[in-house]
Amino acid sequence: MSKLIKSICLIEPKKVGIQSVSYPIKGNNDVLVKIEGMGICGSDIGAFRGTNPLVTYPRILGHEVVGTVIESGSGMPDNIKVGDRVILEPYIYCGHCYPCSIGRTNCCETLKVLGVHIDGAMQEIVRHPAHMIVKAPDMPVHELSLAEPLTISLHAIHRTKVQSGEHVAIIGAGAIGLMAALVAKVYGATPILIDILDKRLEYAKSIGIPHIINPTKENDVEAIKTITHGRMAEVVIEASGANIAVQNTLKYASFAGRIALTGWPKAETPLPTNLITFKELDIYGARTSKGEFEEALELLASRKIEPNDIISKVIKFDEIPDYIQELSDNPDDYLKITAVF
Numbered sequence: 132m133s134k135l136i137k138s139i140c141l142i143e144p145k146k147v148g149i150q151s152v153s154y155p156i157k158g159n160n161d162v163l164v165k166i167e168g169m170g171i172c173g174s175d176i177g178a179f180r181g182t183n184p185l186v187t188y189p190r191i192l193g194h195e196v197v198g199t200v201i202e203s204g205s206g207m208p209d210n211i212k213v214g215d216r217v218i219l220e221p222y223i224y225c226g227h228c229y230p231c232s233i234g235r236t237n238c239c240e241t242l243k244v245l246g247v248h249i250d251g252a253m254q255e256i257v258r259h260p261a262h263m264i265v266k267a268p269d270m271p272v273h274e275l276s277l278a279e280p281l282t283i284s285l286h287a288i289h290r291t292k293v294q295s296g297e298h299v300a301i302i303g304a305g306a307i308g309l310m311a312a313l314v315a316k317v318y319g320a321t322p323i324l325i326d327i328l329d330k331r332l333e334y335a336k337s338i339g340i341p342h343i344i345n346p347t348k349e350n351d352v353e354a355i356k357t358i359t360h361g362r363m364a365e366v367v368i369e370a371s372g373a374n375i376a377v378q379n380t381l382k383y384a385s386f387a388g389r390i391a392l393t394g395w396p397k398a399e400t401p402l403p404t405n406l407i408t409f410k411e412l413d414i415y416g417a418r419t420s421k422g423e424f425e426e427a428l429e430l431l432a433s434r435k436i437e438p439n440d441i442i443s444k445v446i447k448f449d450e451i452p453d454y455i456q457e458l459s460d461n462p463d464d465y466l467k468i469t470a471v472f
């Protein structure tokens with residue numbers, strides 16, 4: 132009988148547990164990685180609740196992962212050897228469709244994200260394509276799993292080409308929006324963070340976000356107008372997934388402004404497209420990330436983005452099922468939970 136290892140598995144919606152699975156068998160172009168740390172993501176909670184249409188069951192979770200290479204494979208980056216700590220790039224692309232052919236592998240027509248479309252890395256040992264690992268800097272392992280969600284925030288900032296001196300209105304003060312606001316600051320821009328939860332906004336303010344707005348309590352458009360001296364925001368990033376927030380991006384943007392849509396709304400959003408034409412807005416989708424792990428790791432290692440500002444709690448691997456339930460029951464109580472073995 133083959134050796135068994137532990138994994139965190141969604142057996143079906145609302146049913147998560149620790150399951151034994153076979154020790155992975157690696158191909159020539161794969162590495163084996165002993166997993167050491169992993170973040171729990173909002174999408175894991177969506178999968179748990181059964182509201183993520185991309186997830187099929189049973190499914191092993193985990194795409195925000197860090198571990199140590201225990202077996203090498205062909206195609207492994209030159210700077211990595213067995214025994215090195217690495218981050219997994221969890222977006223598996225085909226390499227030959229149109230977006231892949233122009234280097235936009237994150238938009239691959241058949242993109243498979245670990246823990247969503249295919250089994251993820253919340254396991255003791257995983258097999259992973261050898262070329263899709265990034266060397267981790269020397270820092271605590273529980274902080275390293277923040278690299279993946281930080282690349283999502285970075286991707287929105289890069290898609291909209293945020294410049295120093297600009298105002299960036301960011302809707303949603305969850306982990307993704309808050310980190311986008313922190314990156315905007317690092318880039319010399321002025322973030323304006325918008326959320327409907329005072330608790331999240333107050334926290335953002337306490338870690339240095341200069342402007343916060345709760346649209347249920349004040350006039351959001353007027354507040355942004357005042358902060359931007361009448362111009363409105365040159366860049367708007369939608370990181371809440373709320374339909375109304377997608378609509379608001381058009382109101383918050385300046386003339387000739389740029390918008391990134393990172394949030395995943397669950398339903399269609401009706402839009403007054405005349406505003407897009409009138410303001411000549413550039414609207415960018417922003418999906419996962421591409422080539423942004425090195426920068427994310429540099430930001431975390433240098434503490435330009437302080438990992439502990441985002442991590443609400445560190446747990447053990449065996450506690451993940453309980454905390455998936457807890458996050459499903461009380462999503463607003465935590466920004467990010469990371470687990471270690």
Ligand SMILES: NC(=O)c1ccc[n+]([C@@H]2O[C@H](COP(=O)([O-])OP(=O)(O)OC[C@H]3O[C@@H](n4cnc5c(N)ncnc54)[C@H](O)[C@@H]3O)[C@@H](O)[C@H]2O)c1
Nearest residue numbers: 173303305306307326327370371372373393394395418419
């Ligand atoms: N594009 C991608 O590849 C990608 C990757 C990861 C996450 N996401 C999406 O990004 C979004 C943010 O992720 P997260 O983990 O930070 O989520 P989160 O749930 O922690 O944060 C969302 C925040 O939006 C706020 N919000 C809800 N409705 C709002 C409204 N009408 N106006 C203003 N704020 C509102 C919530 O109060 C919450 O603080 C989600 O939609 C998620 O699915 C996209």
Ligand SMILES: [Zn+2]
Nearest residue numbers: 172174195280
């Ligand atoms: Zn995630």
Ligand SMILES: [Zn+2]
Nearest residue numbers: 225228231239
């Ligand atoms: Zn492809």
